[in-house]
Amino acid sequence: MNQEMLERLSVITEEEREILNGRTEIDRTRYTKGDELITSRKTEVREAFHIDSGKMLEHGKLIRIRPHTRFVHFPKHKHNYIEVIYMCKGETTHMIDGETVILRTGELLFLNQHATQEILPAGEGDVAVNFIILPEFFDTAFEMMGEEENLLRDFLVGCLCNDTRYASFLHFKVADVLPVQNLVENMVWTLLNDQPNKRSINQVTMGLLFLQLMHYTDKISHTREGFDQRLIFQVLGYIDENYRDGELTELSSMLGYDIYWLSRMVKRLTGRTYKELLQIKRLNQAAFLLLNTRLAVADVALAVGYDNTSYFYRIFKERYQMSPKEYRKNNRAL
Structure with missing residues (x-):
């Protein structure tokens, strides 16, 4: 990360100064309010308290960044917004729905509103930036990802919505992916410097980030509860890269699964056969080529x-209700 930005994010905050001066826990009034604050004090650590976007975002704002609070254990909590954590330096340890996630330099962690998170104390050299984001901020990103029937896209959309059918977090180990690093740092810089039109700039940048991350499904950490979701990522990632001549036989060999078992799993998890998924990708790509070449x-x-x-003409017309021409x-x- 740019050294100037890192130095700004590393400055001891007022909250951290209170902790270093003897405060033994976070000040919940900074994060929640009203009845929720009373409830969280009564339940103490037995249940997650709720961090309120109204306390974290100025009125009318869709996105904000803040450095992660160090030197203290951050108790179980949920958010009524989407949180994206970027590890600028060092590492932090997160307990998410009972699973341990270690976030290291250059990695990204996306959390849904239904994720229950707990964070172990971080040291002075462990610098992370938290993006606090309302769901409507992602409208531009979703438009940039296109309207094509792409189940990987749908999965990412679901992971950023308050929908318990999807995984509560995505951990991207992308420290070695320069385009991802550049895009995240561009967003941090824009928000730190309060650049004019920063909302539009960052909405487009987030869209570009999503497009990049869709190419790195192999860098998503494995979760104990997420085998089905990992398998979807692997199948769709293979199709994205090999739609012209990719075969289920090759994929099953690569993954080490019996082809008949894999075929049944693809159908059960996606509602479509491998052949149908392949055809969807091919026709979407054909439509792109027709309009752009x-x-x-x-x-x-x-x-x-x-x-x-002739066969291509027929299936294209079935999908788009018109011929390729x-x-x-x-x-x-248009």
């Missing part, structure tokens, strides 16, 4: 894995 329709079909142009003409005219 001058390739002939036959060449588009070949580029996405179809040698039989009509799709190109109608959509380019």
